[in-house]
Amino acid sequence: MFVSTAYAQTAASAGGGGDMLVQFAPLILIFVVFYFLLIRPQQKKMKEHKAMLSAIRRGDRVVTGGGIIGIVTKVGTDDEITVEIAENVRVRCLRSTVNIVLAKTEPAGKSGGDAATPVVEGEAKPADTAAGGIGKLFGRK
Structure with missing residues (x-):
């Protein structure tokens, strides 16, 4: 026959919770960087603008x-x-x-x-x- 028989391979054993943390670490790090570089300064600027408007x-x-x-x-x-x-x-x-x-x-x-x-x-x-x-x-x- 032209098609060879395919055998199912056994899945590699999952390392547990530590392996999952390593996979999500870059995403968590990106969120932390975005928070300190984008979200927090924008909130501070909005707070200052609101105070300026109330002091008119x-x-x-x-x-x-x-x-x-x-x-x-x-x-x-x-x-x-x-x-x-x-x-x-x-x-x-x-x-x-x-x-x-x-x-x-x-x-x-x-x-x-x-x-x-x-x-x-x-x-x-x-x-x-x-x-x-x-x-x-x-x-x-």
């Missing part, structure tokens, strides 16, 4: 998801804020659409002045006017 107050300069830059004029009790994008042009938008807060305002109790005065690093503060500003130009402090 009137006078903050923000950038919305659509790229519109404006100043928050009203913070509603809901998830809604009013942003002034030009003189006398106000837009209502959801708080969750804010991507970045460019300039934070000082709370009214800290400075004792105007609560809507933004504080941005590198900009002149209200005390840095006239004589103080000229002195800085000539290297005086």
Whole structure:
């Protein structure tokens, strides 16, 4: 005949639980690496963004998801804020659409002045006017 007879081979003995652990070790290692490189930093970033959104107050300069830059004029009790994008042009938008807060305002109790005065690093503060500003130009402090 043209076909030879095939005999069933006996299966190799299973080593037990230790052999199974060695097979799953690469998968477990990949999951651990993904957790520390992708999942955990993303959760941290989402937590920071949520804290930033909850800290939005009137006078903050923000950038919305659509790229519109404006100043928050009203913070509603809901998830809604009013942003002034030009003189006398106000837009209502959801708080969750804010991507970045460019300039934070000082709370009214800290400075004792105007609560809507933004504080941005590198900009002149209200005390840095006239004589103080000229002195800085000539290297005086």
